[in-house]
Amino acid sequence: MNLADCSSHSATARLLHFGSPGAIYLRRFVGSLHVGRCGSNPTHVKTLRLRSNPPKTLTVTAAMASEAEVAASAKIIDGKMVAKEIRDEITTEVSRMKDAIGVVPGLAVMLIGERKDSATYVRNKKKACESVGINSFEVRLPEDSAETEVLKFISDFNDDPAVHGILVQLPLPKHMNEQNILNAVSIEKDVDGFHPLNIGRLAMRGREPSFVPCTPKGCIELLHRYGFQIKGKKAVVIGRSNIVGMPAALLLQREDATVTIVHSRTQNPEQIVKEADIVISAVGQPDMVRGTWLKPGAVVIDVGINPVEVRRLPLVFFIFHDHILYDATCPRGYRLVGDVCYEEARKVVSAITPVPGGVGPMTIAMLLSNTLSSAKRIHNFQ
Ligand SMILES: NC(=O)C1=CN([C@@H]2O[C@H](COP(=O)(O)OP(=O)(O)OC[C@H]3O[C@@H](n4cnc5c(N)ncnc54)[C@H](OP(=O)(O)O)[C@@H]3O)[C@@H](O)[C@H]2O)C=CC1
Numbered sequence: 001m002n003l004a005d006c007s008s009h010s011a012t013a014r015l016l017h018f019g020s021p022g023a024i025y026l027r028r029f030v031g032s033l034h035v036g037r038c039g040s041n042p043t044h045v046k047t048l049r050l051r052s053n054p055p056k057t058l059t060v061t062a063a064m065a066s067e068a069e070v071a072a073s074a075k076i077i078d079g080k081m082v083a084k085e086i087r088d089e090i091t092t093e094v095s096r097m098k099d100a101i102g103v104v105p106g107l108a109v110m111l112i113g114e115r116k117d118s119a120t121y122v123r124n125k126k127k128a129c130e131s132v133g134i135n136s137f138e139v140r141l142p143e144d145s146a147e148t149e150v151l152k153f154i155s156d157f158n159d160d161p162a163v164h165g166i167l168v169q170l171p172l173p174k175h176m177n178e179q180n181i182l183n184a185v186s187i188e189k190d191v192d193g194f195h196p197l198n199i200g201r202l203a204m205r206g207r208e209p210s211f212v213p214c215t216p217k218g219c220i221e222l223l224h225r226y227g228f229q230i231k232g233k234k235a236v237v238i239g240r241s242n243i244v245g246m247p248a249a250l251l252l253q254r255e256d257a258t259v260t261i262v263h264s265r266t267q268n269p270e271q272i273v274k275e276a277d278i279v280i281s282a283v284g285q286p287d288m289v290r291g292t293w294l295k296p297g298a299v300v301i302d303v304g305i306n307p308v309e310v311r312r313l314p315l316v317f318f319i320f321h322d323h324i325l326y327d328a329t330c331p332r333g334y335r336l337v338g339d340v341c342y343e344e345a346r347k348v349v350s351a352i353t354p355v356p357g358g359v360g361p362m363t364i365a366m367l368l369s370n371t372l373s374s375a376k377r378i379h380n381f382q
């Protein structure tokens, strides 16, 4: 039985919630069981082989994965760790700048509406700023605010010398025109890199954008820091959104990869992906990319962040079923998975980013990096 079965998420129906996190309890189970710990670094995915009549209750912690098991699978590209390294570098630079010229970089973040996921991201960005010594300025507006109100705040931030970066959290409420709003951000403070002039420069040879969008930049930074060669490689980007897929493809091309873009109208995507030495997936479909789609030895950067419900089952099911399983590590009632079926992919590829703990933390680290660069450029500080 494989609880990380990518052919369907119905397997999650067997997961039950209780209170205390960090442990998985099994009873009267025979066979091979793959248990992925929710929210954990998947290097710790554990394969258990139990005989019949095992101890009545067995407690397994994720930290028990053996060295041999870890060595048998792909290298884990640890975005969380690299992001921490980058934040440490930024902390040093922020304090050097403050000591030398008395300037502290500042990031303004605007959140319009009440989306819970957006509120969490904005909170995380604020925390990350604090952790490196960057000032953050937050504006929250109700869902039904007028576009002119948003534009007024952007204009004020454009003129504010304490603000070096401006981020308007996406998606915006439906009645707002995203283009108008992104165009209003001064190109010198566009730390998201979403201004059309920045994207245009990214697409042109011999031109340099002021800022590169954070998520694609984070993907490339991971490839660089892990020493994977990009030049001359075949790369496939799955997804062509303005904020991830398209700029990721442009960046790979600037790094001299030969790039193919796969999107929702692409025929035989699996055949195209199978050719790739490097795959960047930014689709938003849980476990869409199967192990069979991937070239052995490929490097996979999984941008997708997809919440998958971990269903709570009625107590009666819990009592009468023979295989009792309890995943106490998903207190939110869902877990996050990528676009790539991690369990299948890790047996085929040479390296892969986990979800969570892969590209997500890098996105925030790149936002801090862009804000620091902006402050340095505005104040001509090397
Ligand atoms: N880790 C991070 O920091 C970030 C993660 N994300 C995550 O990345 C994922 C993508 O985000 P985003 O780019 O904003 O999403 P969008 O919905 O804007 O774009 C999705 C893209 O995927 C393509 N697509 C959809 N279905 C398929 C399919 N079946 N086969 C091939 N291509 C398909 C679409 O094609 P088409 O153009 O034809 O419609 C589109 O280009 C999401 O899970 C999101 O949560 C996003 C931002 C940052």
Ligand SMILES: Nc1nc(=O)c2c([nH]1)NC[C@@H]1CN(c3ccc(C(=O)N[C@@H](CCC(=O)O)C(=O)O)cc3)C=[N+]21
Binding pocket: 120, 121, 124, 167, 168, 169, 170, 171, 192, 214, 215, 305, 336, 355, 356, 357, 358, 359, 360, 361, 363, 364
């Ligand atoms: N103007 C704008 N800029 C963005 O960069 C932007 C945006 N709007 N709208 C939404 C997307 C999404 N995005 C993420 C950032 C960090 C994580 C992240 O840190 N994820 C953690 C998990 C977080 C969790 O547990 O919920 C991880 O993958 O480990 C995820 C997603 C930025 N986006």
